[in-house]
Amino acid sequence: MRIGLLGWDYSGIDPDGHHLVEYGRERGHETSFFTLEDMAYRPGPSGPTLTLRGEPAESFQAIINRCKLYGDDWQDRVERLSMLSNVPGVSLFDPADVWVTGYSKFLMAQRLAAAGLPVPPVRxxxxxxxxEAACAEWGPVILKPSFGYRGIDVERVVDPVAGKETAEDLLSRFPTLxxxxxxxxxxxxxxxxxxxxxxPLNVLxxxxxxxxxxxxxxxxxYERFDAPDELVDLxxxxxxxxxxxxxxxDILPTPDGYVILEVNPIPGFLALMGREQHRQVLGGVYDWVEESIAAKV
Structure with a gap:
């Protein structure tokens, strides 16, 4: 199978992209690495053709997406990923709508709630x-931008008077929180x-x-732990x-059960893994890709 790896960049800041390329070759696949910057439209016999480092995107059966969408040029990056997501016959793991939903706190809460999964109330x-209205209803609240990462600009407001300066600062930089x-x-x-x-990795x-x-x-x-079956299933x-x-x-245990805070497309903590656990991640990804492609045939 010809599989592309859409990576973060070439610097090695996210080494798992390159690890996925090498692991795919171990499993007998023809794998290639490229980034969003390597995408371009070229004239074709039936209209524009999307290329990846000069290769037609249609030549890949599957593409594993580990790209970067954050940054000042996020509009261009989302556009490029959306273009790739629409190439006929190519299975993208995962397409643009999945990544945008994963980046957006509002869209994520909407998607999880629609599936009947436990999420915190959101407004x-x-x-x-x-x-003030939220604090009056809930007491202490969490404020954060919908598009954020690494917990940056996530703040707790215990009451609107003491937290006025914090709330004003966030609202001055983000029109909707x-x-x-x-x-x-x-x-x-x-x-x-x-x-x-x-x-393969469960951390408290x-x-x-x-x-x-x-x-x-x-x-x-942090400490590793053996997750109970109900937490794994959730x-x-x-x-x-x-x-x-x-x-x-990120899942929080509460007196009323588990609450899903976030489902991140970039999992983090992979650097904590030993070789065996890391290969379980790589193998889990390829198992899913291979089984999904086989099911389409």
Missing amino acids: SVTSLADV VCQPYFPTEGGEFRIVVAGEAT KLPAAGSWRCKTVEGAS SLRATRAMGMTLAGL
């Missing part, structure tokens, strides 16, 4: 009055990595003393509902 806020109730995080939150149908993230953030860059610790169902092949899920 949009565009003013201090909206924040995602607002949801704050769930206590003292017991930590789970990060479950899903690769196809495999869950614990906030640093005196902090509510489960961010390792802010001192949160993670797989959420990943399938989002249409993702490879994902990292």
